[in-house]
Amino acid sequence: MPDAGYIAAALAIGVAITVALRAIPFGMKALVRESALLHDLGRWMPLGAVTILAVYGLATIDFAGGQHGVPEGAGVMVTIAFHVWRRNAVLSIAAGTAVCLVLANLAL
Secondary structure, eight states, X not given: OOOHHHHHHHHHHHHHHHHHHHHHHHXXXXXXXXXXXXXXXXXXXXXXXXXXXXXHHHHTOOTTSTTTTHHHXXXXXXXXXXXXXXXXHHHHHHHHXXXXXXXXXXXX
């Protein structure tokens, strides 16, 4: 069993590294504040994250299963329709999720 000094030193090193890694982005912010690349990343990252999540979610649909992907497909279509109609992401996601869950829980 390691002695208490060794454990304390390992813990202190781990804490110092964690704090440093979390502080570095805030220190770098002043250097890249006017960066066009940073501005573009801030504008496009939310769309990229949602796209990755959507592709991952749709890739796991079991078309050979009992419902043949109908609830998921209907949820996607309702989400798209609501977004085109209202341009409100929260309403679109809520409506599509509700349709998907209702259809998935119906006994077909």
